[in-house]
Amino acid sequence: MPVDTIYKTRATASGGGRDGHVRSEDGNLDLNLVVPKEMGGPGGDGANPEKLFAAGYSACFLGAMRAVSSKVGVKVPNDATVTAEIGFGPRSEGGYGITADLTISLPGLDRADAQKLVDTAHQVCPYSNATRNNLDVGLTIV
Incomplete structure (x- = not known):
């Protein structure tokens, strides 16, 4: 594509x-x-590459939430954060792979609005699109 x-x-x-x-x-x-x-x-x-990937993914995902906020009608709080945890290890198929888990903090938003914002951002974030169907990305709202 x-x-x-x-x-x-x-x-x-x-x-x-x-x-x-x-x-x-x-x-x-x-x-x-x-x-x-x-x-x-x-x-x-x-x-290391995993630290760089974590930094890039967390920044990109926060930006994606801001980009879609008006579309979904949910304002991203000024103190919102995204923490990306990237893991590295051997794959059962051979070679090495990575894992990705994002922890998203959206203070003051109710759960439904936070979920709508995160789900929409996950569809447009370039890092999410690059990893889709290649690794499972965990999304946790705290």
Whole structure:
């Protein structure tokens, strides 16, 4: 399914991949990468692809809720938050996979309005669309 692209950006990984460096073309993102201890690495200061995915998905989903709020007639509270938890591990089919769970806080909204907002955002969020039918995304409203 084609996408009518309105924005593109680039980032380059160098070094050892998961234990290297990543930098966006404009330099606004410039991070050392480190393999977590849980994955056999040294751990310590640095990012990893799962942290970057969690940051991107949480920001994108919050933006999607704001984008659809007028359509569903539900205002997103100013103190709304989305926390993405991304897991990594081996797949039974071979190789590795990820898990994704979003925890959404919408203070002051009743449950029905919050659910309507989250469900609609999940249909338009680019990260949700990219992961759909590839992994189950948990959506928890707190």
